Amino acid sequence: MADAALLSPQDPAWTEALDRVRHDIYHVPEYVRLDAGLTGGTPVAFRYSEAGRVLLVPLLLRPVPDTDLQDATSPYGYPGPVGSNDAAFWSRAAGAMTELLCTQGVVTVFTRLHPLLPLFPAALETAGTVVNHGDTVSIDLTLSLDELWSQTHRSHRNQINKAKRAGVKIVFDDWSLFGAWIETYHATMQRVNASEFYFFSPSFFDQLRTVLRDHAHLAVAMLDGRVLGGNLFFEYGGMMHTHLQSTAEAPIHYADKLLYHEVRTWGRARGNTVYHLGGGVGGSADSLFRYKSQFAAGRQPFHTWRVITDPRAYEKLAGTPTPESLTGRFPPYR
Structure with a gap:
């Protein structure tokens, strides 16, 4: 039986999910809760489980000004989805996240994906838009x-x-x-x-x-x-x-x-095993990227994932979605 839930940092199910998948410091509840204090967001994690598999996405819920709505964004860093190694499962989890967040009055989701961890972009695109911002640099230790x-x-x-x-x-x-x-x-x-x-x-x-x-x-x-x-x-x-x-x-x-x-x-x-230096400003191949690239040959693409969870509410805030609005600054009403 599939189960979808929003977890608080105090919920042991958050840590239990991380114990079952490869993850990074950006996914642990202590980091997400600390980061939430910078912006006043509410730290949560979306967790989806099904037949022994699990996926988890750390998020910060923020009120949309002058409305009774919320949107969701990543904590600082690379806290994108982590989960069991199954693309079809990721696709179902992405759909379940969209449905659940819509019922919670959440209009959009913006999350930064992790360049070093397993990723299924095509599965995530069944629920939203994945944007490739360019390469990051890593050192193979x-x-x-x-x-x-x-x-x-x-x-x-x-x-x-x-x-x-x-x-x-x-x-x-x-x-x-x-x-x-x-x-x-x-x-x-x-x-x-x-x-x-x-x-x-x-x-x-x-x-x-x-x-x-x-x-x-x-x-x-x-x-x-x-x-x-x-x-x-x-x-x-x-x-x-x-x-x-x-x-x-x-x-x-x-x-x-x-x-x-x-x-x-x-x-x-x-x-x-690896030292990740990051990339250029906004993922561009700028002078910062060239500076970092001269330390090592490792390259990994950096992606963001953008999801419209409530299309009607989104259109009231930002109009009809366009390719430009989905791949540029997101959400555009911010």
Whole structure:
């Protein structure tokens, strides 16, 4: 018998579902609940089970302004559906999600899919639209150190060596440096004119560290007692992700390159299998993507999934759906 439900983070069925499928840090209830606090959304997970199989999608429910409706979006990161390895099952789960959320007054769903985990785009498209935003970069940590080095572009290799000769050192998990790193992070966001969303408060960073415990790590680049920058990254189930990164004002002596190199070396020594660097801004093949692509040969496409769960309510808010409205900024009424 099939069963579809919306779960709260406190419901043990959420963790039980994750115990049965491969997943990442972005799917655990503690992370989703913490992320919900940034936007005021309500953290939930859609769970669908059938004949021993299960699928789970973490979501944040948000009120649609000036209505009694809601819509659903992903937490920050890559928390797309995870489930049993069966495309037909995923298709039925997607249909069940659409039906259930419609009864809850939810108009649309927007979720970011995970580049490293099993995915069935054709199955998801039976209920919505899957958009390919381009490639992300990953480092295969099962390779030897020599192979990792050979995949690194010669300009990056030269600058990593220059950083070492300058005396830059990478320090791992020295949380006494967390405050100084947060200052460099905020300064970085100011330099790149980031949106207000990315100016996370020190209290949020403290909560992130507390909630994720041993899955959150900090790598800080130091020179003569000065913090040159650092990476806040996640480690979970053999997968690593750069979550947030920063650099101080110049000169930084190529500390950014050395950070990536030392983090991958650290992760490999701990038995992780892949280090995901992400892609360019919005998935584009921009200068950020080219920078990351010079560390490794691994490429995985990044997709988003957009679903209209209540067509009538959607048309009142945004008009008749068009290919442009389904593949551009979604939902368009936001």
